[in-house]
Amino acid sequence: MSDERRSLLAEKTPFPDDLDERLRAQLTFLVEVDQLKTILRQSPLAAADRRENDAEHSWHLAMMVVVLAEHSDRPIDVGHTIQLVLLHDLVEIYAGDTPLYDSAAGAGQQEREVAAADELFGLLPPDQARRMRSLWDEFEERRTPEARFAKAMDRLQPLLLNWMARGGTWRTPGITADDVRSRKAVIGEASSSLWRAGKRLIDEGEARGWSRSGVPRP
Amino acid sequence: MSDERRSLLAEKTPFPDDLDERLRAQLTFLVEVDQLKTILRQSPLAAADRRENDAEHSWHLAMMVVVLAEHSDRPIDVGHTIQLVLLHDLVEIYAGDTPLYDSAAGAGQQEREVAAADELFGLLPPDQARRMRSLWDEFEERRTPEARFAKAMDRLQPLLLNWMARGGTWRTPGITADDVRSRKAVIGEASSSLWRAGKRLIDEGEARGWSRSGVPRP
Numbered sequence: 001m002s003d004e005r006r007s008l009l010a011e012k013t014p015f016p017d018d019l020d021e022r023l024r025a026q027l028t029f030l031v032e033v034d035q036l037k038t039i040l041r042q043s044p045l046a047a048a049d050r051r052e053n054d055a056e057h058s059w060h061l062a063m064m065v066v067v068l069a070e071h072s073d074r075p076i077d078v079g080h081t082i083q084l085v086l087l088h089d090l091v092e093i094y095a096g097d098t099p100l101y102d103s104a105a106g107a108g109q110q111e112r113e114v115a116a117a118d119e120l121f122g123l124l125p126p127d128q129a130r131r132m133r134s135l136w137d138e139f140e141e142r143r144t145p146e147a148r149f150a151k152a153m154d155r156l157q158p159l160l161l162n163w164m165a166r167g168g169t170w171r172t173p174g175i176t177a178d179d180v181r182s183r184k185a186v187i188g189e190a191s192s193s194l195w196r197a198g199k200r201l202i203d204e205g206e207a208r209g210w211s212r213s214g215v216p217r218p
Numbered sequence: 219m220s221d222e223r224r225s226l227l228a229e230k231t232p233f234p235d236d237l238d239e240r241l242r243a244q245l246t247f248l249v250e251v252d253q254l255k256t257i258l259r260q261s262p263l264a265a266a267d268r269r270e271n272d273a274e275h276s277w278h279l280a281m282m283v284v285v286l287a288e289h290s291d292r293p294i295d296v297g298h299t300i301q302l303v304l305l306h307d308l309v310e311i312y313a314g315d316t317p318l319y320d321s322a323a324g325a326g327q328q329e330r331e332v333a334a335a336d337e338l339f340g341l342l343p344p345d346q347a348r349r350m351r352s353l354w355d356e357f358e359e360r361r362t363p364e365a366r367f368a369k370a371m372d373r374l375q376p377l378l379l380n381w382m383a384r385g386g387t388w389r390t391p392g393i394t395a396d397d398v399r400s401r402k403a404v405i406g407e408a409s410s411s412l413w414r415a416g417k418r419l420i421d422e423g424e425a426r427g428w429s430r431s432g433v434p435r436p
Contacts, residue, residue: 009264013382016422023415026285031382033281034264037274046227046252056255059277062304063251067244067346079297086280086300128285164231164249197241204234 006094008032008123022125029123035093042099042172043157046164054089054097061085061153068153071191074145084139084150087132091116100158100183101172142189152190156198159184163201167210170202176214177206224312226250226341240343247341253311260317260390261375264382272307272315279303279371286371289409292363302357302368305350309334318376318401319390363408370408374416377402380428381419388429395424396432 010028019027037055045052052060062082069078089097094116098109121132138147162168170180180202188195205211228246237245255273263270270278280300287296307315312334316323339350356365380386388398398420406413423429 009382012264013384015381016418019415019418020411023289023411027378027415030278030282030285031264031378034278034379034382036277037263037270038266045255046230046249048256052255053274055274055277056271059254059273059280059304060248060252062277062280062300064248066301066304067248067342071241077297079295079300082280082297082300082304083284086277086284124285160245160249161252163233164227164252166231193238193241197237197245200234200237 009034025123025125026128029120032120032123033090033093036090039089039092039097041097041158042101042169043161044165044168046161052161054092057157058086058089060157061088061150064153064157065149068191068194069149071194072145072149073191076146076149081146081150083135084147085153087135088139088150088154090120090132091136094119099169099172101169101175101179142186145190148186148190152187152194155184155187156194159198159201162210163205166208167205170205170211175212177202177211178214180211227252243341243343244346247338250338250341251308251311254308257307257310257315259315259376260319260387261379262383262386264379270379272310275375276304276307278375279306279368282371282375283367286409286412287367289412290363290367291409294364294367299364299368302353302365303371305353306357306368306372308338308350309354312337317387317390319387319393319397360404360407366404366408370405370412373402373405374412377416377419381423384426385423385428388423393430394432395420395429398429 008028010031015024015027036058037053039054040051041054041057043052043057044050062085065078065081065085069076069081091113095112098105117133117136121129124132138144139150142148142151158169162170181199184198184202185195187198202211206213226246228249233242233245254276255271257272258269259272259275261270261275262268280303283296283299283303287294287299309331313330316327335351335354339347342350356362357368360366360369376387380388399417402416402420403413405416420429424431
């Protein structure tokens with residue numbers, strides 16, 4: 001990310017001067033985050049022949065929380081968990097998407113994302129900027145049951161899309177079914193039943209040749 | 219909507235037979251709703267030169283609830299309000315989008331949407347189907363402060379996008395600034411401050427020629 005302050009979307013059509021200052025900051029943020037709709041992920045949609053974007057992904061995770069919350073091994077606050085997934089990818093507006101199976105792109109990711117969080121959440125009134133940052137930190141640190149469940153949804157959703165695509169990003173060059181298993185195992189930190197189902201899909205995908213079987217270990 | 223049972227997305231790549239029955243129903247629903255990402259609305263994005271889809275729109279409303287809840291004239295449960303906006307457009311997967319400024323398309327809309335709700339929510343286990351239907355009914359009936367605020371977000375979000383586009387759907391043939399005002403007035407049922415700001419944007423847009431001024435009334 002450049003040090004130079006980038007121009008904001010809201011500056012293209014500035015709001016009238018006489019708008020309340022706090023509301024103006026909120027609307028400026030809400031217009032800026034429209035960019036989440038333009039950040040493409042690797043996952044293919046189940047319903048169309050194109051890749052998914054971050055806003056669609058975030059909405060889908062939120063719906064999954066509503067429907068699957070009962071599978072959490074520990075009780076979770078559904079409304080709070082939904083807020084975690086709604087905003088977990090916002091930093092990608094300034095930091096970009098880092099594909100799960102691209103280790104090189106992962107280098108420097110955390111630093112880029114922290115800088116992006118400072119810049120993006122900083123558009124909000126200070127009390128709200130602090131709250132957003134605290135929610136994002138909670139998601140990243142995975143110390144609460146809500147954050148662990150949110151992370152599990154973030155890993156389970158592309159697994160479902162890859163299943164529907166009969167492979168999808170499981171076919172990434174150099175990636176084996178064991179790599180998929182190790183990156184998805186975090187689902188089991190939140191829900192043993194969902195991880196059992198996830199493993200079943202990965203195993204079956206491997207058996208059908210939708211992912212590469214690893215070299216047999218000696 | 220046809221009487222004949224349509225095929226489900228999940229039938230394209232059926233889940234393994236040994237998956238738990240309740241979880242299979244939940245995953246079938248969660249794959250089916252991927253179609254929300256393919257339903258185009260009239261609103262132009264602020265961040266790119268294309269129309270918005272329903273999943274992006276629903277995510278954006280949810281973010282608006284998180285940021286703007288303090289503007290509700292009555293206290294609201296944020297988590298509950300978010301759930302209302304997340305699912306408010308799901309029925310459009312089977313019933314299609316009805317543009318706000320298209321009265322002809324509005325005919326028969328309610329009947330189509332109720333049938334769509336029965337079919338789509340019916341994919342879930344019965345207890346969850348009832349809960350989804352109850353949330354959707356709550357949104358439609360606007361009897362709770364949460365539902366009124368959710369509806370206000372549904373009207374304010376495209377207003378922001380139209381402002382950013384310097385007109386957008388305000389330029390729909392035959393539509394005047396007064397038509398925009400009357401369709402957006404529902405924002406005022408939830409938040410006097412947001413409706414004040416919304417009116418300010420509509421007035422300013424009219425003054426700048428981004429919408430048609432109505433014929434002066436006698």
